[in-house]
Amino acid sequence: MSDTRRIEHADLERFIRDALHAAGAPMHVAEVEAQIAAEVDLCGVHSHGARMLPGTVKNVRDGTVDAAPELTILAEHPASVLAEAHLGIGRYTSAIAMDLAVERAREFGIGMVTVRGVGHWGRAHSYCLRAARAGVVSLAFTNTIALFSPNAVGDPVLGNNPMGIGVPADDPEQSVVLDIAMTQASVGKVAMAAMRGDDADPDWGLDADGNPTTDARQIMESRAFLPMGGHKGSGLSFMIDLLTAGLANGLLCFEQGAEGRPSDSAGGSTKTFIAIQPFGDWLGERADAFKTRFSAAGDGARWPGEGSYRRRLDYAEHGIELLGPIVEGMEDVSADLDVPIRWRD
Numbered sequence: 001m002s003d004t005r006r007i008e009h010a011d012l013e014r015f016i017r018d019a020l021h022a023a024g025a026p027m028h029v030a031e032v033e034a035q036i037a038a039e040v041d042l043c044g045v046h047s048h049g050a051r052m053l054p055g056t057v058k059n060v061r062d063g064t065v066d067a068a069p070e071l072t073i074l075a076e077h078p079a080s081v082l083a084e085a086h087l088g089i090g091r092y093t094s095a096i097a098m099d100l101a102v103e104r105a106r107e108f109g110i111g112m113v114t115v116r117g118v119g120h121w122g123r124a125h126s127y128c129l130r131a132a133r134a135g136v137v138s139l140a141f142t143n144t145i146a147l148f149s150p151n152a153v154g155d156p157v158l159g160n161n162p163m164g165i166g167v168p169a170d171d172p173e174q175s176v177v178l179d180i181a182m183t184q185a186s187v188g189k190v191a192m193a194a195m196r197g198d199d200a201d202p203d204w205g206l207d208a209d210g211n212p213t214t215d216a217r218q219i220m221e222s223r224a225f226l227p228m229g230g231h232k233g234s235g236l237s238f239m240i241d242l243l244t245a246g247l248a249n250g251l252l253c254f255e256q257g258a259e260g261r262p263s264d265s266a267g268g269s270t271k272t273f274i275a276i277q278p279f280g281d282w283l284g285e286r287a288d289a290f291k292t293r294f295s296a297a298g299d300g301a302r303w304p305g306e307g308s309y310r311r312r313l314d315y316a317e318h319g320i321e322l323l324g325p326i327v328e329g330m331e332d333v334s335a336d337l338d339v340p341i342r343w344r345d
Contacts, residue, residue: 005327019339025068029068064262074248132175158234161237162180
C-alpha cells in the first residue's frame with residue numbers, strides 16, 4: 001500500500017471532472033459529479049468520495065449507467081413528481097432531483113421528487129446541505145441492495161437505506177445535517193476500517209460463521225452487517241424502501257441485483273427528496289441557538305454535520321489527505337485515461 005497523499009480541494013474536483021469527462025460523461029454532468037464527490041472528501045468521509053471514482057468511471061465507460069440522464073416524468077401533482085432516470089448516474093441525477101424539489105417548495109411550500117432507476121448517490125449529506133444552502137429544510141432517502149437480516153443470521157432482506165435531514169443555519173455552511181444509514185455502521189465506514197486495518201466495533205457485523213467480530217475485513221467478506229439500534233434500524237429500513245421503491249414501483253432492496261436486475265450502484269435504486277420552505281426567517285437563529293446549547297454539553301457533543309464542517313475547514317487549509325489505496329485507484333484512472341493529477345507537495 002502506498003503512502004497517503006494530500007491534494008487541494010480544487011485540484012481533486014478538477015481531476016474527477018476531467019476523468020469522468022474523458023470516460024464519456026458530458027462536461028455539465030461531470031462538473032456536478034465532481035463537485036459533489038470532491039466535497040465528500042473535503043468533509044473527510046473518504047468512503048464515498050474519490051474512492052468510488054474507479055467504479056464510476058467503469059460504469060460510465062461500460063454504459064452500465066447513463067452518463068447523460070434525462071428524467072422522464074411518470075406522474076405529477078402540484079407539489080410532487082415521480083420520475084424515471086433510466087439508470088442515471090447517481091450524483092448528478094440526485095442533485096437535479098433535489099433542485100426540482102426545492103423549486104416546488106418555493107412555489108407550494110413543500111416539494112417532493114421521487115426518482116427510480118438511479119445510480120449510487122455517494123452520501124445523503126451532499127443533497128441536504130445543497131438544499132440548506134438554498135435556505136430550505138430537506139429530507140433525502142435512498143434504498144440499496146439487501147445487506148442485512150432483521151434476525152442477524154438469516155438471509156439479507158433489508159438494505160442499509162441511508163437517509164438525510166437538513167436544516168439551514170444562519171451560516172449555510174454550518175447548517176445542521178444528519179446523515180445516517182440503517183446499519184450500525186455504513187458499508188463505506190466498514191470498508192474504510194478494513195482499508196486502514198482498524199478494528200470494527202463489535203456491533204458492526206458478523207463473520208462468515210455468524211459470530212460477532214471486530215475484524216472489519218471479515219465483515220466485508222461475509223457482508224453480514226448489523227442493523228442500527230436493533231429493531232429500530234430494521235423498521236426504518238423497511239419503511240424507507242416503501243418511501244422510495246414502494247412509492248415509485250421501483251426495485252425493492254431484495255430485488256436489486258437479482259435475476260439480472262441492476263444493483264444500486266448500477267442504477268437500480270430509488271430516491272426520494274423532500275424540500276420544505278421555512279415559515280419565517282427565524283429558523284436559522286433557532287438552529288444556531290440549539291447548536292450552542294447542545295455543544296455546551298461538553299467534549300464529544302457535536303451537532304449533526306459539525307464533524308464534516310470542521311474537517312472541511314482543516315482540509316481547506318492543509319489539503320485533503322487520502323489513504324494509499326485511494327491514491328492508487330486515482331493513479332490507475334489517471335494512467336488509463338491520460339488525465340493528470342496535481343498532488344500537493
